[in-house]
Amino acid sequence: MRLDQQSTISTCFITTNHIYTILPLTIFRLTYPHISHLQNSITTLLIFVSITVSTVNCRRHVSDGSDVTYAAINCRKHTAFLTDFGGVGDGKTSNTAVFRSAIQNLSQFENDGGSQLIVPPGKWLTGSFNLTSHFTLFIQFGAVVLASQDEGEYPLIEPLPSYGAGRDGPGGRFSSLIxxxxxxxxxxxxxxxxxxxxxxxxxxxFHQKKLKNTRPYLIEPMYSNQIQISNLTLVNSPSWFVHPVYSSDIIIQDLTILAPVDSPNTDGIDPDSCKNVKIQDVFIVSGDDCIAVKSGWDEYGIKFGMPTEQAIIRRLTCISPDSAVIALGSEMSGGIKNIRAEDITAINSESGVRIKTGPGRGAYVTDIFVDKMTLHTMKYVFWTTGAYGQHPDPGYDPKALPKIDRINYRNVVADDVQMAGNMGGIEGDPFTGFCLSNVTIGLSDKPKKVQWNCTDVSGVSSNVTPEPCDALVDKGSIECEYPSDPVPIDTVQMQTCSFSTQKVLM
Incomplete structure (x- = not known):
């Protein structure tokens, strides 16, 4: 086993371009599962969509010592490989005990510069395992961490205290993969x-209603701080992909997340009762919301009382024909506030930013700021739901009404849209403080007859096409608010880290 002190070398740079993105046939099939057999026989199919993206280019530098470099919030003094602990990368042999043993062994270095576990090329079958502090799990190019399909490899744990119940059944939860x-x-x-x-x-x-316990999530840090998840491809999660919960100071970036668009509840990234979060440069194809901001469920979330706040989502590209690009809720009973989203692109998705709540949720969604959305082929651009059902049990208080206020959208361009705005609040509890400015929506060939449905909502608008409902009062020439100060998480400086290996062909 190697336990070597490492040096650092610069590695990454960012470029921003207006480009034509190319979606390969595999992504097209995920997005359009009804494609015909004849079309499936086509070996090459490219879809071009003009979007603005920022590309993070990470060069895999190789020096005389065969160094692999990467960007991270902290570097590590000690290095080991999964094979040093007996790992077998044949895609058939279980490595659950190997991962657990390796991480337990490396935990001794938490206070001695930390450690990194390298997963080399191969297919590494494993069940659930937990990480340790001051630790890096590095998955090399050509390596696949392959989740076991054996329920016995996922210990059962209690429901989250802010949820009170599992999301899939009355029992507990299967532990997340990582x-x-x-x-x-x-x-x-x-x-x-x-x-x-x-x-x-x-x-x-799930479809056969055979689950008594909630499916595993793919990655779930809990009650933790200083978390980075980056530079990976995540595919086919049993349920939510990335679910930080009760945590803070989180950077999630440079991810590709893929699931069939008809897969149930495969949310991409769900920050849940978290503070100081950055999500950027991610591409998501999902069977549910690409990103869902959450904070607990009904009376349990109200009692736990931990909001999600101070988050920024930037340079997200989403494909989700049946769900939202960004959802706020529906589990939002600890509150959601101070959320920014900028440079958002959607292709063939149900809605842009959707607020999901209802009686029993309580709490608030407030101080939401969205700037620059480019949307292609949408059912709705703006969607607000005040009648979302789904409760953990009958014990919720129907008089616990949410407060929705100060929701800002500006610089939105959309085409091939069926309906501009479907915005509903709650009778006796109107949603207030909406602001829409500089919004241009092009309609589909068969749009809905009514383009704006505004019930129990109020706000203002400026330069919005098609003309919005009377509840969004035209204020002439104004610009909706978007904060100019940096979010705290943007002040985190990434380091350039490295490890040396002679085991991998470079």
Whole structure:
């Protein structure tokens, strides 16, 4: 086993371009599962969509010492490889005990410069395992962490205290594939290595109503701080992909997240009762919301009382025909505030930013700021739901009404849209403080007859096409608010880290 002190070398740079993105046939099939057999026989199909993106280019530098470099919030003094602990990358042999043993062994270095566990090329079958503090899990290019489909590889744990129940059934929760609780300074990264949740068996059980416990999530840090998840491809999670909960100071960036668009509840990234979060440069194809901001469920979330706040989402590209690009809720009973979203692109998705809540949720969604959305082929641009059902149990208080206020959207361009705005609040509890400015919406060939449905909502608008409902009062020439000060998480300086290996062909 190698336990070597490492040096640092610069590695990444960012470029921003207006480009034509190319979606390969595999993504097209995920997005359009009804494609005909004849069309499936086509070996090459490219879809071009003009979007503005920022590309993070990470060069895999190789020096005389065969160094692999990467960007991280902290570097590590000690390095080991999964094979040093007996790992077998044949895609058939379980490595659950190997991952657990390796991380337990490396935890001794938490207070001695930290450690990094390298997953080399191969297919590494494993069940659930937990990480340790001051630790990096690095998944190399060509490596696949392959989630076991054996329920016995996922210990059962209690429901989240802010939820009171599992999301899939009355029992507890299966442990997430990669998790950990009360951790500090954890990095899950790679040079575009893959984590494959092999979720199809779980989706089938969900559809067949055979689940008594909630499906595993792919990555779930709990009660933790200083978390980085980056430079990976995540595919086919059993349920939510990335679910930081009760945590703070989180950077999630440079991810590709893919699931079939008909897969149940495969949310991409769900920050839940978290503070100081950055999500940027991610591409998501999902069977549910690409990003869902959450904070607990009904009376349990109200009692727990931990909001999600101070978050920024930037340079997100989403494909989700049946769900939202960004959802606020529906589990928002601890509150959601001070959320920014900028440079958002959607292709063939149900709605842009959707607020989901209802009686029993309580709390608030406030101080939401959205700037620059480019949307292609949408059912709705603006969607607000005040009648969302789904409760953990009958004990919720129907008089616990949410407060929705100060919701700002500006610089939105959309085309091929069926309906501009479907905005509903709650009778006796109107949603207030909406602001829409500089919004241009092009309609589909068969748009809905009514373009704006505004019920129990109020706000202002400026330069919005098609003309919005009377509840969004035209204020002439104004610009909706978007904060100019940096979010706290943007002040975090990334380091350039490295490890040396002679085991991998470079």
């Amino acid at each position: 998790g950990g609780s009360h951790l500090t300074d954890v990095v899950i990264t790679g040079d575009n290595g893959t984590i494959d949740g092999q979720g199809s068996i779980w989706w089938d059980k």
